[in-house]
Amino acid sequence: MSEIKVKIKNLYKIFGANPASMISHIRNGTSKQTLLDEHGHVLGLNDVSLDIAAGGVQVIMGLSGSGKSTLIRHFNRLIEPTAGEIIVDGRNVIEMGKNELRDFRRFRASMVFQKFALLPHRTITDNVAYGLVIQSSAKDEIHERSQKWIDRVGLTGFESYYPAQLSGGMQQRVGLARALATDAEILLMDEAFSALDPLIREEMQDVLLGLQEELKKTIVFITHDLDEALRIGDRIAILRDGTIVQTGSPQDIILNPADDYVTDFTKNINRGRVLQVAAIMDDKTSENGPKIERDMVIEDALQVLSKADATTAIVTHNAKPVGSVDLNTIIAALTRPIDDSGRTGSYT
Amino acid sequence: MDFLDEFPTMDRQELRELKKAIDLGFRNFSRAYGDALETFFEPLLYFMVWLEKLLIITPWPIIILIMAGLAWLGARSWLAVAGTVASFFVIGYFGMWEDTMATLAIISVATLVCIVVGIPLGIWMARSDRVQTLITPVLDVMQTIPSFVYLIPVVMLLGIGKVPGLLAVCIYAVPPIVRLTNLGIRLVDKEVLEAADAFGANYRQKLFDVQVPLALPNIFAGVNQTIMMSLAMVVIASMIGVKGLGVPVLRAISNQYLALGLMNGLAIVALAIIFDRISQNFGKRLQKHREGGHDV
Ligand SMILES: Nc1ncnc2c1ncn2[C@@H]1O[C@H](COP(=O)(O)OP(=O)(O)OP(=O)(O)O)[C@@H](O)[C@H]1O
Ligand SMILES: [Mg+2]
Numbered sequence: 001m002s003e004i005k006v007k008i009k010n011l012y013k014i015f016g017a018n019p020a021s022m023i024s025h026i027r028n029g030t031s032k033q034t035l036l037d038e039h040g041h042v043l044g045l046n047d048v049s050l051d052i053a054a055g056g057v058q059v060i061m062g063l064s065g066s067g068k069s070t071l072i073r074h075f076n077r078l079i080e081p082t083a084g085e086i087i088v089d090g091r092n093v094i095e096m097g098k099n100e101l102r103d104f105r106r107f108r109a110s111m112v113f114q115k116f117a118l119l120p121h122r123t124i125t126d127n128v129a130y131g132l133v134i135q136s137s138a139k140d141e142i143h144e145r146s147q148k149w150i151d152r153v154g155l156t157g158f159e160s161y162y163p164a165q166l167s168g169g170m171q172q173r174v175g176l177a178r179a180l181a182t183d184a185e186i187l188l189m190d191e192a193f194s195a196l197d198p199l200i201r202e203e204m205q206d207v208l209l210g211l212q213e214e215l216k217k218t219i220v221f222i223t224h225d226l227d228e229a230l231r232i233g234d235r236i237a238i239l240r241d242g243t244i245v246q247t248g249s250p251q252d253i254i255l256n257p258a259d260d261y262v263t264d265f266t267k268n269i270n271r272g273r274v275l276q277v278a279a280i281m282d283d284k285t286s287e288n289g290p291k292i293e294r295d296m297v298i299e300d301a302l303q304v305l306s307k308a309d310a311t312t313a314i315v316t317h318n319a320k321p322v323g324s325v326d327l328n329t330i331i332a333a334l335t336r337p338i339d340d341s342g343r344t345g346s347y348t
Numbered sequence: 349m350d351f352l353d354e355f356p357t358m359d360r361q362e363l364r365e366l367k368k369a370i371d372l373g374f375r376n377f378s379r380a381y382g383d384a385l386e387t388f389f390e391p392l393l394y395f396m397v398w399l400e401k402l403l404i405i406t407p408w409p410i411i412i413l414i415m416a417g418l419a420w421l422g423a424r425s426w427l428a429v430a431g432t433v434a435s436f437f438v439i440g441y442f443g444m445w446e447d448t449m450a451t452l453a454i455i456s457v458a459t460l461v462c463i464v465v466g467i468p469l470g471i472w473m474a475r476s477d478r479v480q481t482l483i484t485p486v487l488d489v490m491q492t493i494p495s496f497v498y499l500i501p502v503v504m505l506l507g508i509g510k511v512p513g514l515l516a517v518c519i520y521a522v523p524p525i526v527r528l529t530n531l532g533i534r535l536v537d538k539e540v541l542e543a544a545d546a547f548g549a550n551y552r553q554k555l556f557d558v559q560v561p562l563a564l565p566n567i568f569a570g571v572n573q574t575i576m577m578s579l580a581m582v583v584i585a586s587m588i589g590v591k592g593l594g595v596p597v598l599r600a601i602s603n604q605y606l607a608l609g610l611m612n613g614l615a616i617v618a619l620a621i622i623f624d625r626i627s628q629n630f631g632k633r634l635q636k637h638r639e640g641g642h643d644v
Contacts, residue, residue, distance in 0.1 A: 078545055078546060106547065107548075117537070
């Protein structure tokens, strides 16, 4: 998890007639609204810097219009930045020429889309094979690899169907298979599951997590749903008006929201089922009490404690004690911080 | 006041000089380039003559069989096949077979020329807004200017015959296919196109794997209209020497032969209906795969 796969450095994107001339305004602190009202330009991204570790899932969150789609489209340069660098394996994508960029898109970064974006006139097999055909792989290889991925995403038997004949969830499986088939190390997913029903969405998250366990791709995953972010993200970055306001692990974001905007996001989640003991434990181990693994969520820890009729538990990692946690700490972690309206949140 | 009562016109003498100058200019142009143009169009002429002869010497049962086959391939309906066969029997029975074959020949060649010229033009228009704003008014003029007006320069350039007739038909019939190709490509789902970009498709791959196939239903609507419009031009084309069903219609007009005019006119209508149904249903079938249909 230490090696950096993608490094975004001071990325700016401004939409409008003369974006380059607007950079200085933004650097001087002009707000998104002022830029629009007084200069007629839309601020898309404002000085975004982000390091993305190889083999992990980087989630990017934010409200509608915060610039999520704009940001992810910079990774493979579907959108040209106004300023900044995107460095993948040491090479700046922004400096790539036409052919190098094309090969980058063909072999090294593939994408899954919110509205699936399948070819409606092609069968499932041909859709999954699309990236391979563009790579101009050999015929047998195309066939073999697309079949493999159709099987892996659970669409065996639907090879000769057309996308319109499948449900949304199945169509997105096709989208996922199409992206995985090219063997690219980077997978870009723009609200890939947002168009699906909650149940199907969870199913797809499981599919993705199952595959990721084995594939270890570098995944950039956009969502506006915190539950989804917590489920699949190794790291989360929160975007607001084109600026990254916080990055961190899921536990970090929940326990230490950087500002009201982030607090708003975390307000309604079920903390008991998300927070892990490791995030709140004390490093000193205790003498006695029930043993709990450190990645146990605190709701379950609470149950263990109450069953054992104890107030303190020993936290273990790989069966070795690494710390302790007591009842009060758990209860404090369950209640969310007092918000502006003065209400205290409670465990729901 | 004199000024208000009478529109200020150009001096008559000057106006006459102007018209003369234009006429002379074009006449010189056609003297200089007419022959070259004729040579340029020669292959087209040979093709048209060859097709017409082929249609006429082919035994009539075979033609009817081919037409029935086309109707089946296009429309997939027995009613369409029966209607087609019946129409051709009636046409033949009333002695209009040869004229109908001649008309079929020019319609086919005209449609072919329109496709070959129109689709690339439509694609070019879809690529650039500048090209679109440039070509759209030209298409408007082509569709609205009275056909007789552009017959004059065409005849001055190429004389009377099949090629100028074909040209006149194409000028009238090509706009819809250009327009609908342009429209169809512009309407292609932006997300799908973005996906093609994201997977590294080059221009050619985007055009042939995504844009053209997705625009095909619209393009086909354009082909359909082009066929209809070239049929509508059959009578006018026969004024400048194109053989076919238009010739007897013209004769009927100048001699007030009601029955002759009616029969040939109805034969043109029959052809129009047949081709319309065939091409329209074919176009509809092209987008079958878009219908949902959860047979899962
Ligand atoms: N082509 C464009 N021209 C002008 N403004 C644009 C363009 N694309 C995006 N924007 C603006 O940039 C900002 C960020 O848009 P973006 O689509 O990245 O948001 P998002 O976070 O993906 O939102 P959503 O959740 O709705 O998808 C918005 O204010 C949007 O209006
Ligand atoms: Mg978006």
